[in-house]
Amino acid sequence: MAFSFRRLIERKRDGEILRDEEIRWIIGEYSRGALPDYQMSALLMAIFKEGLDQAELAVWTDAMLHSGDVLDFSHVAAPKIDKHSTGGVGDKVSIALGPMAAACGVAVPMMSGRGLGHTGGTVDKLESIPGFRTELDPSEFGVILERIGMVLAGQSETLVPADRRIYALRDATGTVPSIPLIASSIMSKKLAEGLDALVLDVKVGRGAFMKDLDRARLLAETMVGIGRSVGTPVVAVLTDMNQPLGRAVGNANEIVEAIEVLKGGGPPDLVEVCYRLTEEMLVLGGIEADRPAARRRLQEAISSGAAFEKLEQVVEAQDGDPRVLHDPSLLPRAGHEEVVTAPRDGYVARIDAFDIGTAALRLGGGRERKEDAIDPAVGLSVEVKVGDRVETGQPLAVVAWNNGGKLADSLPMITAAFEISDQLGTPLVYGELR
Amino acid sequence: MAFSFRRLIERKRDGEILRDEEIRWIIGEYSRGALPDYQMSALLMAIFKEGLDQAELAVWTDAMLHSGDVLDFSHVAAPKIDKHSTGGVGDKVSIALGPMAAACGVAVPMMSGRGLGHTGGTVDKLESIPGFRTELDPSEFGVILERIGMVLAGQSETLVPADRRIYALRDATGTVPSIPLIASSIMSKKLAEGLDALVLDVKVGRGAFMKDLDRARLLAETMVGIGRSVGTPVVAVLTDMNQPLGRAVGNANEIVEAIEVLKGGGPPDLVEVCYRLTEEMLVLGGIEADRPAARRRLQEAISSGAAFEKLEQVVEAQDGDPRVLHDPSLLPRAGHEEVVTAPRDGYVARIDAFDIGTAALRLGGGRERKEDAIDPAVGLSVEVKVGDRVETGQPLAVVAWNNGGKLADSLPMITAAFEISDQLGTPLVYGELR
Numbered sequence A, B: 001m002a003f004s005f006r007r008l009i010e011r012k013r014d015g016e017i018l019r020d021e022e023i024r025w026i027i028g029e030y031s032r033g034a035l036p037d038y039q040m041s042a043l044l045m046a047i048f049k050e051g052l053d054q055a056e057l058a059v060w061t062d063a064m065l066h067s068g069d070v071l072d073f074s075h076v077a078a079p080k081i082d083k084h085s086t087g088g089v090g091d092k093v094s095i096a097l098g099p100m101a102a103a104c105g106v107a108v109p110m111m112s113g114r115g116l117g118h119t120g121g122t123v124d125k126l127e128s129i130p131g132f133r134t135e136l137d138p139s140e141f142g143v144i145l146e147r148i149g150m151v152l153a154g155q156s157e158t159l160v161p162a163d164r165r166i167y168a169l170r171d172a173t174g175t176v177p178s179i180p181l182i183a184s185s186i187m188s189k190k191l192a193e194g195l196d197a198l199v200l201d202v203k204v205g206r207g208a209f210m211k212d213l214d215r216a217r218l219l220a221e222t223m224v225g226i227g228r229s230v231g232t233p234v235v236a237v238l239t240d241m242n243q244p245l246g247r248a249v250g251n252a253n254e255i256v257e258a259i260e261v262l263k264g265g266g267p268p269d270l271v272e273v274c275y276r277l278t279e280e281m282l283v284l285g286g287i288e289a290d291r292p293a294a295r296r297r298l299q300e301a302i303s304s305g306a307a308f309e310k311l312e313q314v315v316e317a318q319d320g321d322p323r324v325l326h327d328p329s330l331l332p333r334a335g336h337e338e339v340v341t342a343p344r345d346g347y348v349a350r351i352d353a354f355d356i357g358t359a360a361l362r363l364g365g366g367r368e369r370k371e372d373a374i375d376p377a378v379g380l381s382v383e384v385k386v387g388d389r390v391e392t393g394q395p396l397a398v399v400a401w402n403n404g405g406k407l408a409d410s411l412p413m414i415t416a417a418f419e420i421s422d423q424l425g426t427p428l429v430y431g432e433l434r
Helices: A005-013 A020-031 A037-050 A054-065 A093-103 A122-126 A138-148 A161-173 A179-191 A213-230 A252-262 A268-284 A291-303 A306-317 A353-365 A404-417 B005-013 B020-031 B037-050 B054-065 B093-103 B122-126 B138-148 B161-173 B179-191 B213-230 B252-262 B268-284 B291-303 B306-317 B353-365 B404-417
Strands: A081-085 A108-112 A150-154 A197-204 A234-240 A248-250 A336-341 A346-351 A379-382 A395-401 A418-421 A429-433 B081-085 B108-112 B150-154 B197-204 B234-240 B248-250 B336-341 B346-351 B379-382 B395-401 B418-421 B429-433
Touching (some): A020 A037, A037 B037, A037 B161, A054 A213, A081 A093, A093 A268, A093 A306, A108 A138, A161 B037, A179 A197, A179 A213, A197 A213, A197 A268, A213 A429, A248 A353, A336 A404, A353 A379, A353 A404, B005 B020, B020 B054, B037 B161, B081 B108, B081 B179, B093 B108, B093 B122, B093 B252, B093 B291, B093 B306, B108 B138, B122 B252, B138 B150, B138 B306, B197 B213, B213 B234, B213 B429, B248 B353, B268 B291, B268 B429, B291 B306, B404 B418
Parallel strands (some): A197 A234, B081 B197, B197 B234
Antiparallel strands (some): A248 A379, A336 A395, A346 A418, B336 B395, B346 B418, B379 B395
16 A cells, blocks of 8 residues: 655644554655655654654554564573663663573573763673674574573664664754654664563663653653553663763773672662662563562572673673683773862762763763774773762772873863762652553 | 754754854755755754744745845836735736736736646746747846836746755655745745835635635735845735636636736726736835825726737747737637536535636646646636526536546536535635735
C-alpha cells in the first residue's frame, strides 16, 4: 500500500494521529531509501512539536525494531534482561551490574554505546582493557551469552539501521530532544536484543540529557509505556546525575572503580545504583520475589567472588587480558597528575557533572570529533561529594593527564565545576516507575 | 559570518526570534546550494509552527528578494504600481486592470503566474491570444513598460530564485499554508519588480487558498506589514472567492470577458473588482486624491476607448494578434457546448468556485501535471450568480468542450457546484487594509 508522504506530514503537522499501516510504511520506505531526507526531517519536526501518542509510539518503535535484524536467544534458558542508561558522567554501572546479574542467573545480552558529547560510553571504557574486543558477530555473541550468561559488546550495525539514519537526521535538524523520538530510539535498539525484560536507568540533572525531573519522568513513563504496548516488562529507575557517579571519570579509571564494586568496595553512591538496578533485574527475571531478597543474593555473589569471576570470564571470552582485573596498574596510566584544591572552607554545594564530563572529554577521554582517538589513561578522580565539609587546600579532584595543552583546556572547567558554600546534597535515587 | 544551521533551527523550533544577519545567512547560503534541503525543510516546519514576527519577516522577504535580480525602472517617470491576486476562479482582473491603470498614467510592470491547482493563471489566459509572447527579457520588458506604460509578462527566472527552491520544498513537506511563508513568497516576487507601490487582491472563500476571512485578513495584514517595513506602500483588498468572479472560467473566454470590461460592459461583480483595485492604484500613485475621483477618471478612460487602446498596444508590442481584440471569434473556440440546467426552482445558494475551477482544469483548461498542455478553447460560462432566482430547466452553466472523456470527468463536479435553495448571497468585497 502506498501513501502520500506529504499528506502524512500534513496530518502530523496538524496534530492528527497516524495509523499503524501509515507509520509502518514511513519507516519501511525510509529505511530502504525510498523517501527523501527533506520530507523525513519535516515529519520529525512535526513530531517534535505534536508528539506521538502511545499507540503511534508502539508502532513506530516496532517498525524501527524490524528495520533490521532482531536477535533471538530462545536457546538460552535464563531470563534475558539488559540494563540501559540514558547517559551520564562517571557511569560505569554496566561493567559491575552485568557480572552481578549474570552471577545470580540472569542472561545479560548487553550492547553498549560509545561516548556521546560530555557523557562517557561503556564500550570506550571496556576498550581500555588490553585486547578486549567489543565488536562481536551475532553467532559469537550468542555463544558467549549462553556459555557465560553475559556479553559486553558494542551496538551491532545490523540492528535497527533505521535508527542510525533517523538519528543522524535528527542531529542535523534540531529534533534530538523529542521525548517520543528518544524513547523509540532507545527502545527499538534494546528490544532488538530479544529481551524478556529491561531495566532503564533514566539519569536526571546537569550531567544528564534530561536536565529536569519532569522531563525525565515523562521519558521514563514513555519508555515503560512502549514496553507495556509490546509486551516486554520494563522498569525505569530515575537516578541523580547532577554530580558525577562515583569518583572516577574517564576510561581506564572507571574500569578500576567497577572492579572495586565487584570486590565489595567502591564509592557508596555507585554501589547503591549498581545494587538498585541489578535488584530490579533479578525481580523481573523471577530469580527473587522482591528487592530485599535480591539484594541479599547480590551481596552473596559479591562476597563469594562469583560476580568478579563473571567479569573475568567475559574479559577472557572477548580476548581481553584478565590480569588487569587483578592488577589494575597494568591498565593504561597517565604520565602526570594535577590536584585541584578547595579555595575556601565550607560545604560542597555543587559538583557540576556536565562541566566534569566536558573536562574529561577535553583531557582526551572523549571525542570532540567522531574520528578522534581516545586516550584511555586520562581522567579525573573526584575526591568529594555534594554535602561534604571541606577545608581550604583540601583536594577536590585529582586530574590524570598526558597533554599539557589539553590539561590547560580542561582545568578552568574543573575548577568552575565545584561550588563551596553551605548547601546540602541532592537525592541519589528519585524513585522508580513500572 | 558563519552560523550553525542546526542551532538556528533549534532556536526557531523553540519560538525564539532569529536576528537579521542569521536570516540573511540562511537565505543566502541556501540559495547558493550550501545548506541541505533536509535542514531547510525542518526550519520551514518550525516556521510553520512558530511563525516569523514582523521584523523577521521583513528581513526574510528582503533576503529572498535579493537572492536574484531586482528590476530597476527608475528611468520610467510614472509611478510603478502592480496588482497581485492570491488566486481565484474566473479571475481575469489583471487583463482589464492593467490597461485601465496604464491609460490613467500608472506604469504597470506586471509579472503574472500560470494556473496553480484549481485556479487559473493570467499567463495561460494571455497565451490564448495567437502569437502573444509572455516571456520577455529584462531589457525588452523595460522598453515596453516605458513606451506603453504596461507590460503583461510571465515571471522571470532570474527574479527571486530562492523562492522557487523554497516553494518546491514547501510543496513536498506540508509547509505551503504558512501565512509568513506565503506572504514573503508573494512580497519578495512583487518587490523584485522595483515597484513604488502595490495593490493586493486577497481572495477569500471556497475557491481561494484562504478559505476563511480571519486567515485571509491575517495574510493581508502580514503583507501590508512587510510593505511598511521595507518602505513600499501596500493596499490589500479582501474580495470574495466563494463563487467564480464574472461568468467566464477558462482561458480564451476569460480574455473575451476582460475585453468586455474595457469596452464598458462585463458582469457587474467583475467590473466592481476591476474598478475597486484600479482606484487603489491611482490613489497610491498620486494620480487622484481619492477613490471616487479615481473611479471617474477610470470611467473616462473606458468610455474614451483609451483603456482598450492600451490593451491593443501591449498585445501588439508582445507580438499578439490585435485583431482578436476586435473580433473575439478569432480566439480559439471549442467544438461543442453542453448546457447544465437548474434541477428545481429556487434561489442559487452556492456556486462552489473550487468545484468550478477544478472542473475547468479537468476539461483541459488547466494542468493536472506540470508538463500538461492547456486547451485554451475549453471552459465554462456561469450564467447565474448566488442570490439569483432560477426556474427548473434554466441554464446554470454552458460548458465549452473538445474532449468527451474530459467532459464526462468534469460534468458531475459542475452539477454538484450549484446549490439551489432559499439562501441569499455573500458580499463581494469584504473591506481593505492599508
